[in-house]
Amino acid sequence: MKIILSVPVRIALVAVLATLALTGMVVGENRARASGREVIMTMQAVDPRDALTGHYVEINISERVAPGGFCPQERTEESWLTLAPANGRWHAVAQARTRALAERPGHIVARGSVSCMGSWRNEDTSLLMTDLGVRRFHIHQSEAERIEKVLRDRRDDETAAAAILSVGADGKARLKGVLIDDRRMMLDLY
Amino acid sequence: MASYKDRLTGDLDRWIAGGLVQPDKREAILAQVPDTRRIDAATALAWVGSILLGAAVIAFVASNSEVIPRLLRFGLILSVFAAAAGAAAWMARQGRDAVANGLLTFAALVFASAIGLSGQIFDITGDPHTALLFAGAVALALAVAGEASGPAIAALLFIAFADFTGDRGRVFGGDDGHLQLQWLLLAAPLCVAGSIWKRSAPLAHAAALGFLLAVLRALLKLDHVHAVAFVAVSAGLGAMALFARRYRDDEAIKGEVFQGWLIWGALAFFLASGFDIDHAGWKVAHRLVWLGVAGGLIALGRHDRSAVITGAGVLGLLAAIATLLSDLGFGLMASAGLFFVSAIVALGVGLMLKRRRAA
Numbered sequence: 001m002k003i004i005l006s007v008p009v010r011i012a013l014v015a016v017l018a019t020l021a022l023t024g025m026v027v028g029e030n031r032a033r034a035s036g037r038e039v040i041m042t043m044q045a046v047d048p049r050d051a052l053t054g055h056y057v058e059i060n061i062s063e064r065v066a067p068g069g070f071c072p073q074e075r076t077e078e079s080w081l082t083l084a085p086a087n088g089r090w091h092a093v094a095q096a097r098t099r100a101l102a103e104r105p106g107h108i109v110a111r112g113s114v115s116c117m118g119s120w121r122n123e124d125t126s127l128l129m130t131d132l133g134v135r136r137f138h139i140h141q142s143e144a145e146r147i148e149k150v151l152r153d154r155r156d157d158e159t160a161a162a163a164i165l166s167v168g169a170d171g172k173a174r175l176k177g178v179l180i181d182d183r184r185m186m187l188d189l190y
Numbered sequence: 191m192a193s194y195k196d197r198l199t200g201d202l203d204r205w206i207a208g209g210l211v212q213p214d215k216r217e218a219i220l221a222q223v224p225d226t227r228r229i230d231a232a233t234a235l236a237w238v239g240s241i242l243l244g245a246a247v248i249a250f251v252a253s254n255s256e257v258i259p260r261l262l263r264f265g266l267i268l269s270v271f272a273a274a275a276g277a278a279a280w281m282a283r284q285g286r287d288a289v290a291n292g293l294l295t296f297a298a299l300v301f302a303s304a305i306g307l308s309g310q311i312f313d314i315t316g317d318p319h320t321a322l323l324f325a326g327a328v329a330l331a332l333a334v335a336g337e338a339s340g341p342a343i344a345a346l347l348f349i350a351f352a353d354f355t356g357d358r359g360r361v362f363g364g365d366d367g368h369l370q371l372q373w374l375l376l377a378a379p380l381c382v383a384g385s386i387w388k389r390s391a392p393l394a395h396a397a398a399l400g401f402l403l404a405v406l407r408a409l410l411k412l413d414h415v416h417a418v419a420f421v422a423v424s425a426g427l428g429a430m431a432l433f434a435r436r437y438r439d440d441e442a443i444k445g446e447v448f449q450g451w452l453i454w455g456a457l458a459f460f461l462a463s464g465f466d467i468d469h470a471g472w473k474v475a476h477r478l479v480w481l482g483v484a485g486g487l488i489a490l491g492r493h494d495r496s497a498v499i500t501g502a503g504v505l506g507l508l509a510a511i512a513t514l515l516s517d518l519g520f521g522l523m524a525s526a527g528l529f530f531v532s533a534i535v536a537l538g539v540g541l542m543l544k545r546r547r548a549a
Binding site for chain 1: 247258264268271272275276278279280282283290294297304305308310311312324328331332334335336337
C-alpha cells in the first residue's frame, strides 16, 4: 500500500525528527559528562576582560613544568594523552598515537594535543599547554566580574584557577565547570 | 530584464499587426508559456522581516541572560523553531505557498542557530563541520518536505560552509584513514533538479553557484593541482554550458541562468589555469586561446542578446589584455597609454560604423 503524505504532514514530521535529534544530542552529551571521570587541571590565569565578549571565559589549560618533566619540543597532532594525578590536580605526563600505548594503571587517557615552551617568568621552568578541545566557559556577567577580580589579585598563584573536566569512556573531555579560588562554578541545566 | 513571455507578447502583437498570425490565436499561444513569477515589494519586505525576527530571537537567547535558565533557553529556541515549522505547515495547507516558503526558510535558520546555541548553552564542544552539515541536512529536509526553495538555498549555504571548513581527507580516498565526502557535490545537483521542479530562479542561481564551488573545492583537495586540471574542468563546464544553451529560452528549466553561471565558471577556471604555466610557449598558447574565447563569448552574447555572456566576454578580454601586458613587462603608465590608444581606436571605429549605417 502506497502512502503519500501531504506537505503539512511532511513538514511536521521533519520538524519533530529534527527536534528529537537535537534534544537527543544534548541529552547524550550531558549524560556523557555526568558519567565520565572527573579531572581537575590547572588553568592559566588569563585575563577574562578581553575574553568576555559574549560572556565567556577562555579555557587555557597550562602549567609550569620543572626541568626533566614532560615537555615535547614540537606541538603534536591530536593523539592520546596520559593524565596522571598529583597534588589534587591532573597533569599530562605522556602522549601516544594509540589508546593502548597511552593507557597506564591509575591514569586516565584523553584525546588531545600538547605543546611546550619556555616560561618568560622563570628560565628554569617550561610552560606545558594541553589542548583537550575545551575552549570556553560561558558565564553570567556578574560571575565573570568576580572571576576577573580573583585572577587579578592572584596572578602569580598557579592554584587560583582550574578547569573541571569529565573524561568519558570515548576519551573525549567535556567541561563540567571551573574552580576559581577554591569555589566550584558548575554547568547546570537550570 | 524582460522575461521570455514579455518578449513573446511583444513579438506576437507585431506579428498579428503584420498579418502573420491570426488574432484569435493570441491567447492560446500565450497560454502555452508559463507566467514568470515575480516577488512584489510586500513579499520581499515580509522575507526581510522574518529574517530580522529570527536574528532578534537568536540574539536574545544568545545573550546569556541571568534571568533565563539554560534548559528554558534551549526550550525557547526549539519552540521558535517548532512554531515556525508549524506555521509553515498551516500556510501550506491553506495554499499560501510563498508564505510557507518564507516560514520554512526562517525555521531552517532558527534550527541552525539552535545547534550553535546548544553548544553555547550547554558548553558542548563540537566539530563545526559536523554542526554545519547537521544544519544543512535539516534545511534540505525542510525544503523537500515543504517543496520550498528558500530552505534549499539555506541548505546550500550551510553545506558549502561545512565543506570549506572541513579539512580532513580527500574527495575520494583516504588520508590517514579519514575519508571526507564533499557534500556540496551531492547537494548542488539535487538543488539544480529542485530549481527546475519548482521553477525557482533564486534556487537555480544558488544551485549553479554551489556546483561551481563544489568543483573548486574538489579540485583544491587534489594532492597536486596542475594547470591541466583547471583547463579540463574549464572545458567540461564549457560543454555543460553548451548543453544548457539549448534550454536558454525555457523559463521552466531556467536554462539561461545555468548557462550564464557555467560560462562564468568555465572562464574563471581557464583564467586560473594560467597561473601555473611556466613554459613560455604554453603561456603564449594559453593567452591566445584566452583572447579567442573572450572574443567568442562577446560574439555569442551579442547573438543571443545575453548581457551575462557579453559581460563575461568583455571582462575576459580586459583581463587577457592586462595579463598580456604584464607578461610583456609593461609598466602601469605604458599600460594606461596602450589602453587609451585602444579605446580611441575602438570608439572611432564604432562611430564610423554608425555613420555608415545611417548613410
